[in-house]
Amino acid sequence: MSDLASHDPKTATEIASHVEEPSQAELHIHRRNAFSALGWARDNLFSNIPNTILTVLSVTVLVWTVPPLLDWLLLKATFLGADPQACRDAGGACWSFIEVKHRFILFGLYPYDEHWRPLLAMGLFIAALAASCDPRLWNVKILYVWGLVLPVCGVLMWGGWLGLTFVPNDKWGGLPLTLILATLGIVLAFPLAVLLALGRRSDMPAIRAICIGYIETVRGVPLVSVLFMASIMFPLFLPEGLTIDKLLRAQLGIMLFTAAYLAEAVRGGLQALPKGQYEAADALGLGYWQKTRLIILPQALRLVIPPIVNQFISCFKDTSLVIIIGLYDLLTTAKTALADPLWRPFYIESYVFAAFIYFLFCYFMSRYSQYLERRLNAGTRR
Amino acid sequence: MSQDAPKTPWWNDRAIRAILYQILVVGAVVLAAWYLISNTLDNLAARNIATGFGFLTRESGFAIGESPIPFDPADSYAKAILVGLLNTVIVAVLGVILSTMIGTVIGVARLSGNWLVARLASFYVETLRNIPVLLQLLFWYALITEGLPGPNQALNPLPDVYLSNRGLKFPTPDWGGVEWLVLAALFLGMAGTFLLVRWAKRRQALTGKIFPTIRAGIGLILGLPLLAWIALGAPTQMNAPELQGFNFEGGHSVSPEFVALLTGLTLYTASFIAEIVRSGILAVAPGQTEAALALGLKRGQVLRLVVMPQALRVIIPPLTSQYLNLTKNSSLAVAIGYPDLVSVSNTTINQTGQAIEGVALLMAVYLAVSLAISAFMSWYDKKTALVGR
Amino acid sequence: MKRLSLWAILATVTSATLAAPAFAGTTFDAVKARGSLNCGVHTGLAGFGAPDDKGNWAGLDVDVCRSVAAAMFGDSTKVKYVPLTTQQRFTALQSGEIDMLSRNTTITSQRDTELGMNFGPTNFYDGQGFLVPKKLKVNNAKQLNGATVCVLPGTTTELNLTDYFRANKMSFKPVVIEKQDELAAAFFAGRCDAITSDASQLASIRSAQASNPDDYVILPELISKEPFATAVRHGDDQWFDLVKWVVYATFEAEEKGITSANIDSFKGKTDPTIKRLLGETPGLGKALGVNEDWAYQVVKQVGNYGESYERNVGANSKLKLPRGLNAQWNKGGLIYALPIR
Numbered sequence A: 001m002s003d004l005a006s007h008d009p010k011t012a013t014e015i016a017s018h019v020e021e022p023s024q025a026e027l028h029i030h031r032r033n034a035f036s037a038l039g040w041a042r043d044n045l046f047s048n049i050p051n052t053i054l055t056v057l058s059v060t061v062l063v064w065t066v067p068p069l070l071d072w073l074l075l076k077a078t079f080l081g082a083d084p085q086a087c088r089d090a091g092g093a094c095w096s097f098i099e100v101k102h103r104f105i106l107f108g109l110y111p112y113d114e115h116w117r118p119l120l121a122m123g124l125f126i127a128a129l130a131a132s133c134d135p136r137l138w139n140v141k142i143l144y145v146w147g148l149v150l151p152v153c154g155v156l157m158w159g160g161w162l163g164l165t166f167v168p169n170d171k172w173g174g175l176p177l178t179l180i181l182a183t184l185g186i187v188l189a190f191p192l193a194v195l196l197a198l199g200r201r202s203d204m205p206a207i208r209a210i211c212i213g214y215i216e217t218v219r220g221v222p223l224v225s226v227l228f229m230a231s232i233m234f235p236l237f238l239p240e241g242l243t244i245d246k247l248l249r250a251q252l253g254i255m256l257f258t259a260a261y262l263a264e265a266v267r268g269g270l271q272a273l274p275k276g277q278y279e280a281a282d283a284l285g286l287g288y289w290q291k292t293r294l295i296i297l298p299q300a301l302r303l304v305i306p307p308i309v310n311q312f313i314s315c316f317k318d319t320s321l322v323i324i325i326g327l328y329d330l331l332t333t334a335k336t337a338l339a340d341p342l343w344r345p346f347y348i349e350s351y352v353f354a355a356f357i358y359f360l361f362c363y364f365m366s367r368y369s370q371y372l373e374r375r376l377n378a379g380t381r382r
Numbered sequence B: 001m002s003q004d005a006p007k008t009p010w011w012n013d014r015a016i017r018a019i020l021y022q023i024l025v026v027g028a029v030v031l032a033a034w035y036l037i038s039n040t041l042d043n044l045a046a047r048n049i050a051t052g053f054g055f056l057t058r059e060s061g062f063a064i065g066e067s068p069i070p071f072d073p074a075d076s077y078a079k080a081i082l083v084g085l086l087n088t089v090i091v092a093v094l095g096v097i098l099s100t101m102i103g104t105v106i107g108v109a110r111l112s113g114n115w116l117v118a119r120l121a122s123f124y125v126e127t128l129r130n131i132p133v134l135l136q137l138l139f140w141y142a143l144i145t146e147g148l149p150g151p152n153q154a155l156n157p158l159p160d161v162y163l164s165n166r167g168l169k170f171p172t173p174d175w176g177g178v179e180w181l182v183l184a185a186l187f188l189g190m191a192g193t194f195l196l197v198r199w200a201k202r203r204q205a206l207t208g209k210i211f212p213t214i215r216a217g218i219g220l221i222l223g224l225p226l227l228a229w230i231a232l233g234a235p236t237q238m239n240a241p242e243l244q245g246f247n248f249e250g251g252h253s254v255s256p257e258f259v260a261l262l263t264g265l266t267l268y269t270a271s272f273i274a275e276i277v278r279s280g281i282l283a284v285a286p287g288q289t290e291a292a293l294a295l296g297l298k299r300g301q302v303l304r305l306v307v308m309p310q311a312l313r314v315i316i317p318p319l320t321s322q323y324l325n326l327t328k329n330s331s332l333a334v335a336i337g338y339p340d341l342v343s344v345s346n347t348t349i350n351q352t353g354q355a356i357e358g359v360a361l362l363m364a365v366y367l368a369v370s371l372a373i374s375a376f377m378s379w380y381d382k383k384t385a386l387v388g389r
Numbered sequence C: 001m002k003r004l005s006l007w008a009i010l011a012t013v014t015s016a017t018l019a020a021p022a023f024a025g026t027t028f029d030a031v032k033a034r035g036s037l038n039c040g041v042h043t044g045l046a047g048f049g050a051p052d053d054k055g056n057w058a059g060l061d062v063d064v065c066r067s068v069a070a071a072m073f074g075d076s077t078k079v080k081y082v083p084l085t086t087q088q089r090f091t092a093l094q095s096g097e098i099d100m101l102s103r104n105t106t107i108t109s110q111r112d113t114e115l116g117m118n119f120g121p122t123n124f125y126d127g128q129g130f131l132v133p134k135k136l137k138v139n140n141a142k143q144l145n146g147a148t149v150c151v152l153p154g155t156t157t158e159l160n161l162t163d164y165f166r167a168n169k170m171s172f173k174p175v176v177i178e179k180q181d182e183l184a185a186a187f188f189a190g191r192c193d194a195i196t197s198d199a200s201q202l203a204s205i206r207s208a209q210a211s212n213p214d215d216y217v218i219l220p221e222l223i224s225k226e227p228f229a230t231a232v233r234h235g236d237d238q239w240f241d242l243v244k245w246v247v248y249a250t251f252e253a254e255e256k257g258i259t260s261a262n263i264d265s266f267k268g269k270t271d272p273t274i275k276r277l278l279g280e281t282p283g284l285g286k287a288l289g290v291n292e293d294w295a296y297q298v299v300k301q302v303g304n305y306g307e308s309y310e311r312n313v314g315a316n317s318k319l320k321l322p323r324g325l326n327a328q329w330n331k332g333g334l335i336y337a338l339p340i341r
Helices: A009-019 A024-035 A037-044 A049-075 A084-090 A095-107 A116-132 A140-158 A174-200 A205-219 A223-237 A246-272 A275-283 A288-325 A330-339 A341-380 B014-046 B077-110 B115-129 B133-147 B179-207 B213-231 B256-283 B286-294 B299-336 B341-352 B355-384 C002-017 C027-034 C060-073 C089-094 C109-113 C156-167 C180-188 C199-209 C237-255 C272-277 C284-288 C294-301 C305-312
Strands: B155-158 B161-164 B167-170 B172-174 B237-239 B242-244 B247-249 B252-254 C037-042 C079-084 C117-133 C147-151 C172-176 C194-198 C216-218 C224-233
Touching: A049 B115, A084 A095, A084 A341, A095 A174, A095 A330, A095 A341, A116 A140, A116 A174, A174 A205, A174 A246, A174 A288, A174 A330, A205 A246, A205 B014, A205 B355, A223 A246, A223 A288, A223 B014, A223 B299, A223 B355, A246 A288, A275 A288, A288 A330, A288 A341, A288 B133, A330 A341, A330 C180, A341 B115, A341 B133, A341 C180, A341 C199, B077 B115, B077 B256, B077 B299, B077 B341, B077 B355, B115 B256, B133 B256, B133 B299, B133 C180, B167 B256, B179 B213, B256 B299, B286 B299, B299 B341, B299 B355, B341 B355, C027 C037, C027 C237, C037 C060, C037 C089, C060 C079, C060 C117, C060 C224, C060 C237, C060 C294, C060 C305, C079 C089, C089 C224, C109 C117, C117 C156, C117 C199, C117 C237, C147 C156, C147 C180, C156 C172, C156 C194, C156 C224, C180 C194, C180 C199, C194 C199, C199 C216, C224 C237, C237 C272, C237 C284, C237 C294, C237 C305, C284 C294
Parallel strands: C037 C079, C147 C172, C147 C194
Antiparallel strands: B155 B161, B161 B167, B167 B252, B172 B237, B242 B247, C117 C194, C117 C216, C117 C224
């Protein structure tokens, strides 16, 4: 990523000035040479001695790492239709493993002949997510989109309707499951998070204590232990005669965990609002809930969108921990694909494939959140 | 409502309402908790699940791969869990220190005027941030175990230092009983440095003269123990590792699991810290730098005396949560075989069947560690906060 | 609008997930009322319980689940598989999340008493051994003093290893990794001098993951007995009986040479044992609380023990394990059906 600099030449020099301190003359050169590659290299790579040393070091690192990696990834790799033995002989990456196993890794235990259903559901889901990314649609319209997409996804995944065979949710797996856990984790946690954030800023000591206690406790323990607790304790919490399925248990665990983190993000937004807003609302004689609903939250939540996206990213990565409680998310399927004795040696390929999928999603989301921050801060730039 | 009433009824009185609300909420929470707990107890009774922490004093009967304190299979489960906790703490402390250093360097590098350096730093941050840390740990572990030779062909970069897939072995000094005096000298050096810094600050405030405290401090901290050691006749023998049978004996060793876990956690967390440092530096108004330069300060001084102290105020709160994340992420150690708290608890749970107690204990310990980190950081934050902000 | 649709989804999810009573009466009645069996299996152990590329469960342990479903409902597909990690398996059984645990589980007295489980017949006899590289020149386990040993956590394997070294006054360093494939990878990379696991696992690890299997040798000693069996909860006698006799029926069918392919040709035979097994002489089914053709359905749909063995871990599988101790009692093994009469 180019630093923020690339968008605004003035900031570029400002940023550099914290570290580099370019003189006015240098800046002048910089403008003059912007069109010639050599001049660019001189300004950006060899402007002074320490800079040159840094450049040489960086190039060394690249030379040392890139060729062997390329060798393994592409040149010595075996691709389609190879068997495990051919892979071993070639000595590079074994992408035929992915060719054989990709459907299992992507969809887990979902009935093989019905894979088009999770695929379609996932497509719709991602499309709806992409649509929600457009700030112009942040109004009632987006609710209609989700109100339409979610039931359709539900019907596609569960089936048992419109001639689709019923697929119980213990057979769901792979990428759809990862997406569901992460998205619902955030969506379901949101109302709870707002309540917790308001409670933590409330002036009633008992409520504040309960909210602080909850937030700090949850933020102090690893998700692994929360998931584990959820998978053991939820069946015990319910009165006799009720059981609750594993997926929902994990989903609740992730939700309760995420809510605490999200609450802190929302609280940040509440704190960032100028005091005047609160005072003005009080002056209008609005009650607490009216004030919160009409004045405070609409403004605060806009400020909080980038941190929410960031929370979504970490939630998306954290779903990989449901491997602990035996749910077949993307990482679990990638590992289970390796249980096949023929393909066991190719675990690196399996991880690289999974890492690549995670990276794609998280990278785009993180770029999006940076874009949002810039867009929202456009008015408040120094 | 009652705007025309001469006096507001009691249920509209703010103070009374607040009390009512709180009684309602607390009551609801207590009721919910009571309901869940009573259900749980009924279920435990119905299913004959034994509860209680009695198992902690029983003999564990399993061995632990690495431990800072001596541990034997004949020791109790409680001691096994303590070993796990110590292993977690060691990784967490080292991880925090290293990731802060690396993160700061990368964060500053992203702002570098050198195009290539900035690009590499960005690539690093974007790649590592967006891949689950569990995957990264698995990757590093595979790399270390696959990439290094066995103990018989161990790399020998320095005399008596061996690097193999059994870990890093290095000699430990055999002090011959004078280590306490040397340690005392070291503490003396530290205390001296501390006093020197305070004195230098006061002098600078009064006279404007700058005393080279860093050089003097390093001299004191390293020099005093060295002097003490020489004065005692330099009695140290090196206890060097030797290849005996399957592995090296003697000296000190660092296991591959530990290295992989520390590397993975450190590099992953450093990518987040880099971003925090970068935004912290950007948050300092450029006028500050310009003013400092106009005063004739050198570039390094500007960073150290003007930019960083102000950036720290922005940096510390998010940095705290990164430290907490690192500590919590160390719980993934079990995936690569480092015997941390979770790994040991897992084994314990499996052998005793006391899953609920095991996980509760695990959560309580992590909570305590996290709260300790939070408390320390908020103390530090208060120390660095500007007065009257 | 959003709230509404969310509530709708929540309501659907809740109705879909809050299932029928788990403890209204006995497990037997609960399974019958539910119309399917909840069976705890491994998250992925080739030959015993693992999903194939198409996501269908297969393995020796999985076949036990299928057999019980076939006996109960006459349909071996009426099983809901609950994949469990080592840490979850006992809790899941205790809490009623599963009706039976068929997950590569060793019978031990502590599990049988303290953890409140009842174990069915042993359907796989195994023992723990060591796999070492030939170049170490180690011929027996006694020479492993000071070795680094790779081991899976939280199983009897870890304890047996410790016990063995303690009993022989030897020292070792364990390397404990949660997943078998990573554990094996670490061993073949030379991280450990030896890897210890059940002999059946060692064979498959060696043949599948070693770049050259001949460079590795399984040491002759077996340091433990590992009888694997299906487990159910204490105090559930009717259910326990059914699980137990379903497993014996598959043993018996193999002993009598009845397979899924030829079972119909045994109809109308005079051998009274076969008549009882096929349900032609009524009584057994009624006593167990299921249909009289329960054993017929088991063999017809799943196969006898031998078929299941060869298909999952034996000659026709990727593991290629010899029958060894798992041969019938009259062929030098320990598989011994109690009299079905």
